[in-house]
Amino acid sequence: MAHVLSLLKKKRSASVLVITLIYALYKAKSHFQSQAGSNGTQASSHSSRNASNSTKRHKRGKVGVNSTFFKQMRELLPICIPGVFTKEAGLLAGLATVLIARTWLDIWFSAFNGSVVKAIVSRNKEQFIAKAIVEFGFMMWPMSIVNNSLKLTISALALCFRERLTKFAHNQYLDGITFYKISNLDNRLQNADQLLTQDIDKFSENLSHLYSDIAKPIVDIFLFAYKLGEAIGNEAPFAMISYFVLSGVILRSFSPPFGRYTAVEQKLEGDFRFTHSRIITHSEEIAFYGGGEREKEVVNNTFQKIVNHVRKVYTLRFLNGIFDSVLVKYCATMTAYYLLARPVFDPRYATDNMGSITDDPTKLMEDYSRNCMFKIYPPFSPSYLINLSQAVGRLILTGRDLTRFAGYTSRVAELFEVLSDVSKGKYNRTMVSSEKETTQSKVVDSKDMKGKVIIKDGVIVFDNVPIVTPNSDILLKDLSFKVSTGMNCLISGPNGCGKSSLFRILGDLWPLFGGTVTKPAASKLFYVPQKPYLALGTFRDQVIYPDTATQAKVRGFDDDELMKLLDTVHLGYLVEREGGWDAIQDWADVLSGGEKQRVAMARLFYHRPQFAILDECTSAVSVDIEAIMYEHARKVGITLFTVSHRTSLVRHHEYLLRFDGEGHYEFRELDPEDIATPFGFGHGKTRQQSPSKKLDQ
Numbered sequence: 001m002a003h004v005l006s007l008l009k010k011k012r013s014a015s016v017l018v019i020t021l022i023y024a025l026y027k028a029k030s031h032f033q034s035q036a037g038s039n040g041t042q043a044s045s046h047s048s049r050n051a052s053n054s055t056k057r058h059k060r061g062k063v064g065v066n067s068t069f070f071k072q073m074r075e076l077l078p079i080c081i082p083g084v085f086t087k088e089a090g091l092l093a094g095l096a097t098v099l100i101a102r103t104w105l106d107i108w109f110s111a112f113n114g115s116v117v118k119a120i121v122s123r124n125k126e127q128f129i130a131k132a133i134v135e136f137g138f139m140m141w142p143m144s145i146v147n148n149s150l151k152l153t154i155s156a157l158a159l160c161f162r163e164r165l166t167k168f169a170h171n172q173y174l175d176g177i178t179f180y181k182i183s184n185l186d187n188r189l190q191n192a193d194q195l196l197t198q199d200i201d202k203f204s205e206n207l208s209h210l211y212s213d214i215a216k217p218i219v220d221i222f223l224f225a226y227k228l229g230e231a232i233g234n235e236a237p238f239a240m241i242s243y244f245v246l247s248g249v250i251l252r253s254f255s256p257p258f259g260r261y262t263a264v265e266q267k268l269e270g271d272f273r274f275t276h277s278r279i280i281t282h283s284e285e286i287a288f289y290g291g292g293e294r295e296k297e298v299v300n301n302t303f304q305k306i307v308n309h310v311r312k313v314y315t316l317r318f319l320n321g322i323f324d325s326v327l328v329k330y331c332a333t334m335t336a337y338y339l340l341a342r343p344v345f346d347p348r349y350a351t352d353n354m355g356s357i358t359d360d361p362t363k364l365m366e367d368y369s370r371n372c373m374f375k376i377y378p379p380f381s382p383s384y385l386i387n388l389s390q391a392v393g394r395l396i397l398t399g400r401d402l403t404r405f406a407g408y409t410s411r412v413a414e415l416f417e418v419l420s421d422v423s424k425g426k427y428n429r430t431m432v433s434s435e436k437e438t439t440q441s442k443v444v445d446s447k448d449m450k451g452k453v454i455i456k457d458g459v460i461v462f463d464n465v466p467i468v469t470p471n472s473d474i475l476l477k478d479l480s481f482k483v484s485t486g487m488n489c490l491i492s493g494p495n496g497c498g499k500s501s502l503f504r505i506l507g508d509l510w511p512l513f514g515g516t517v518t519k520p521a522a523s524k525l526f527y528v529p530q531k532p533y534l535a536l537g538t539f540r541d542q543v544i545y546p547d548t549a550t551q552a553k554v555r556g557f558d559d560d561e562l563m564k565l566l567d568t569v570h571l572g573y574l575v576e577r578e579g580g581w582d583a584i585q586d587w588a589d590v591l592s593g594g595e596k597q598r599v600a601m602a603r604l605f606y607h608r609p610q611f612a613i614l615d616e617c618t619s620a621v622s623v624d625i626e627a628i629m630y631e632h633a634r635k636v637g638i639t640l641f642t643v644s645h646r647t648s649l650v651r652h653h654e655y656l657l658r659f660d661g662e663g664h665y666e667f668r669e670l671d672p673e674d675i676a677t678p679f680g681f682g683h684g685k686t687r688q689q690s691p692s693k694k695l696d697q
């Protein structure tokens, strides 16, 4: 009686332990779900752009193995495996062959091990040598080759998938100016760089494993269930599989949404990476300001968010893992012991391969070891039951890992969706209303724009064109002016009034909401910014960017011709100083501010467009060199639009386009008075406009 009571007590404490564990898992899951949600929101709250990301995530709902996941996979798989006669399809076929070979070797090994155990138990030395030395010595080669071929094929497949996806993404991202639009007009993606580098890689890696993680267990389940059925009766594999299916269902309903946590983690990693890349990009400015401490605070805060998130995920994985192991491993082992021992203890269930009453002990040992004994040679297991359990267990764990994979899938699919939308001219943007302090997501489709573009040489005409920012703020309601070849135009106005925005519309960077723009083809317009972009490559590449050396040669520019361009901007000394045309340096660091601006002017003379937009691009150049460059531009027939506040530039221009920053502008001929008071407002016709308003108000 006392024994029964103590057993009952033990059972009760075991049940209490299990209930406590399930409760802890449930609490941790719900606590963490709310944390993960706020994490995503917190990480997203530092800008309106990020706010949209979190809104988007909420709208998209749970990241997991659901209909969205399968839809995303249907879109991504044809990119990874574009056809039957491709390298990827070949590798998949190869992988299937290797997987079948692996299963065959597992079956061979189970039978082989039984024979070795029998040889030992019956003290049969000849049989032992024939099996353990000769047969195994021969078979170890195919085992080793098959195992390593499996790893090789999976790695090759992952690389092929990554290559396909990355090249596909690059083709869209770097097609035209999609890369600009993704970060300036659409704000669904925050870290395109991370998506293109890390997330595609992780997705490819997981996808390549997925095939073997699903295909191999399925093949194994059928084969080993058949073999085990032969050995200990057909109900045994059926009972085992039913048990696993049931435990899989229980696990699925209790498992936290690891897929969503993976997506949040990737986003936090992207934010962290971004804070570091900003420090590298702006190192000089930060150093001058002595901003190290401030930046440290920012990067540490961003990093802390990752640490908190990952720590919580690990905790949850720990609790989930305990529950998993008990259910999938240990309870399964108990069930397996029971099924295996049944033919031995109950003659009704005995078969020729296990538990027959006439069996001698060595035969029983051989049968037992073949059917059950635990794994001794990873990764080959000598037992049907272990192989079967492992196959089902692997399938269940793959199902669980699928949620993590769904996280990567959702990020990569979102990248491709945004790339496709943006390249078709569809932007999704969160508008921030300062008056109502609200954010609102808005879809803009370039096809709905009423603006018209006419391509024509020798003239730039803006006819009632509104200057509207991507945030739908109207800087100017309708702008009209006409500049023909040879008529340089000076543009002035206070900061933020829309001078550069005008050129963004002219250069097709921003959509044209209305009116008509007449301009030459894009190749006949050239933009020179205040901070010139210096490319990776040789010194020659800086002058001819974005052409290549071969294209420059085709255009008739050898190094002597390029030297003449450099002499025009008084930079001839640079070639020798920097070690020749083929020298490769970090040009943004090596050249001074004025030198960079003069290299950009040499680049302008190399391209010799019909019209050039000079956006404060000579601010660091002395007035005399500036004059030489302007005269040269006129000599070679480049008509200039100059944004500048320098009075010295007035004499190089015929027209003035001036904004007052309150929605008004004037366009008129420059007259001698302007040299003294250059940008006096009101000499000519002034267009009155209401100040900045939202487009749809």
Ligand SMILES: Nc1ncnc2c1ncn2[C@@H]1O[C@H](COP(=O)(O)OP(=O)(O)OP(=O)(O)O)[C@@H](O)[C@H]1O
Residues within 6 Å of the ligand: 184, 185, 469, 470, 471, 475, 493, 494, 495, 496, 497, 498, 499, 500, 501, 502
């Ligand atoms: N990508 C963008 N998204 C939303 N608004 C923008 C974007 N780029 C610029 N703006 C807004 O458009 C307005 C005009 O900017 P723009 O760069 O044209 O000014 P600017 O006249 O060239 O100023 P500055 O003389 O300082 O260079 C500013 O209020 C700016 O905040």
